[in-house]
Amino acid sequence: MISFQKLGLEPTLLQAISDLGFKQPSEIQQKVIPMLLTETTDLVALAQTGTGKTAAFGFPLLQSIDARSRSVQGLILTPTRELCLQISNELRLYAKYVKGLKIVSVYGGASISEQAKTIRSGAQIAVATPGRLKDMIERKLLDISKIEYCILDEADEMLNMGFYDDIMNILSYTPKNKLTWLFSATMPSEVEAIARKFMMNPAQITVGARNTGIDTVRHEYYVVGGRDRYEALKRLADANPGIFSVVFCRTKRDTQKVAEKLIGDGYNAGALHGDLSQNQRDLVMGAFRKNQIQLLVATDVAARGIDVDDITHVINYQLPDEIETYTHRSGRTGRAGKSGVSMVIITRSEHGKIKRIEKKINQKFEEKPIPSGLEICEIQLYHLANRIKNTEIDEAITGFLPAIADVLEGLDRNELIKKIFTVEFSRYYSYYQKKRELNSGSVKSGAGDYSSNGDSVRFFINLGERDGFDWKSLKDFLKKKLNLERDDLYKVDVKDSFSFFNTDSAFSGQVVESLASFKLDGRTIKVEISNAPGSGRRSKGQKGRKRNYDASGPKKRSRGKSKKSGRPKNKQKKGFY
Ligand code: AMP
Numbered sequence: 001m002i003s004f005q006k007l008g009l010e011p012t013l014l015q016a017i018s019d020l021g022f023k024q025p026s027e028i029q030q031k032v033i034p035m036l037l038t039e040t041t042d043l044v045a046l047a048q049t050g051t052g053k054t055a056a057f058g059f060p061l062l063q064s065i066d067a068r069s070r071s072v073q074g075l076i077l078t079p080t081r082e083l084c085l086q087i088s089n090e091l092r093l094y095a096k097y098v099k100g101l102k103i104v105s106v107y108g109g110a111s112i113s114e115q116a117k118t119i120r121s122g123a124q125i126a127v128a129t130p131g132r133l134k135d136m137i138e139r140k141l142l143d144i145s146k147i148e149y150c151i152l153d154e155a156d157e158m159l160n161m162g163f164y165d166d167i168m169n170i171l172s173y174t175p176k177n178k179l180t181w182l183f184s185a186t187m188p189s190e191v192e193a194i195a196r197k198f199m200m201n202p203a204q205i206t207v208g209a210r211n212t213g214i215d216t217v218r219h220e221y222y223v224v225g226g227r228d229r230y231e232a233l234k235r236l237a238d239a240n241p242g243i244f245s246v247v248f249c250r251t252k253r254d255t256q257k258v259a260e261k262l263i264g265d266g267y268n269a270g271a272l273h274g275d276l277s278q279n280q281r282d283l284v285m286g287a288f289r290k291n292q293i294q295l296l297v298a299t300d301v302a303a304r305g306i307d308v309d310d311i312t313h314v315i316n317y318q319l320p321d322e323i324e325t326y327t328h329r330s331g332r333t334g335r336a337g338k339s340g341v342s343m344v345i346i347t348r349s350e351h352g353k354i355k356r357i358e359k360k361i362n363q364k365f366e367e368k369p370i371p372s373g374l375e376i377c378e379i380q381l382y383h384l385a386n387r388i389k390n391t392e393i394d395e396a397i398t399g400f401l402p403a404i405a406d407v408l409e410g411l412d413r414n415e416l417i418k419k420i421f422t423v424e425f426s427r428y429y430s431y432y433q434k435k436r437e438l439n440s441g442s443v444k445s446g447a448g449d450y451s452s453n454g455d456s457v458r459f460f461i462n463l464g465e466r467d468g469f470d471w472k473s474l475k476d477f478l479k480k481k482l483n484l485e486r487d488d489l490y491k492v493d494v495k496d497s498f499s500f501f502n503t504d505s506a507f508s509g510q511v512v513e514s515l516a517s518f519k520l521d522g523r524t525i526k527v528e529i530s531n532a533p534g535s536g537r538r539s540k541g542q543k544g545r546k547r548n549y550d551a552s553g554p555k556k557r558s559r560g561k562s563k564k565s566g567r568p569k570n571k572q573k574k575g576f577y
Pocket of ligand 1: 021022023024025026029048051052053054055090
């Protein structure tokens, strides 16, 4: 076991490490710290957040800086304000016993003169976000022409957020003979370009699995009529009960409008755009971070600062004007080793854009139909069943039990279950029953038909995110377990504690047999054919539906019928589609 003492760190730093309770250096610290302490070298390190990378560059930096000098010697560039503050605070803890050391945090949305004052008072290390740093350099409030160490943290994220030009500009103010240490979770070509242009024979270190970022995000598109965008958005949210998403709109006005409509319809939504004050934006971001907001509706510019790791879906309510912007948007999900889904709502005429994006990102989109009303009801019911099963009982309820038992007297278990579920089900059922199909005719023929021979079966399985699966790992797991090829399994939709997947009907016997009496960690795994009509052969009957526009939806929180559900303008078929 390698100890911190063996890495060559000074006693002041070792004392701080001991205070922090770090027992053993992490993998990246073991590899990077001795190298940076003994070699004068540039470095490219591939490492995710949470690997201990701040300390990996932080300790060597603190040990190399002259704390008696009053000039900025070390610059750390970081994508967001939150990360800037986080790194500054970490470094202050590490530098607890380094006398005279000052760290300045340079980020937008706070007083520039206060930051300039700290620099003038003799800060040796600046931790900065690109926008504010560029501003301060141009206003001659910060001189980085004599720095000795330049650290680019989360380089891929900075580029994802559109800071390429800013970084190039900032680096042009730094001296040639400085050392550059670049940390990134992935190595897209733009990061490689920066490494080539600004670094000299950098040492290369990779920690953990090299994550290309490419197959952690699945790209899907949904074709709808232009007036149906909002309704489609709601369906996508309803079909994913655990959704934690950024919804991108093109303009501030649309952003505000969509957020307001969602809130009006009872969703946990919020708006983030440039017309809000910094204070309002902080409040929205704070609520989003605490998962109080499930759907954050944002413009591209405002979303730059979002550094939340567990975003499950990015929804492109409208496609961006610039194709590059799509990459920045989809990069908000599938972070920190997790997988994610980027969904795009388009009209038929926008299909060409999808083709162009596919070329740019070198990945294929999957065309999917907007979930039908009955599918949504089914998903919501399973979700409710699982929520009930997994809810920890609040003992405070015990005192009320006799009275509740009185009210429910005479109902048997089955009746009780039916009633409980009807309460929840009717909300979606009564709303979606009145709704027509939204898919406005697929772009390519047979879209939405996920089988090669048109005969597909949809399965339900009681494994989900809670069991540590995402769509990709569940697909891999099932493929192996069922002895199927990659293309034989499709439409893997992972929910909180259950999932759906499709196979061609030729494999359905194999699926049921292979998973009969299968146990995972002692739990019986159940697989059943999903009952939603159309869940298998979904392409049938999707074209030529009658128009019946109605933008309101089931009130998420309110019970009973939606007031806004309105009257159908065209005659409806009975039941579901
Ligand atoms: P980072 O990857 O730099 O964001 O670090 C993730 C977290 O791990 C931070 O909260 C650090 O304080 C903590 N950390 C860093 N190095 C160690 C270590 N060797 N032992 C325990 N915790 C650590």
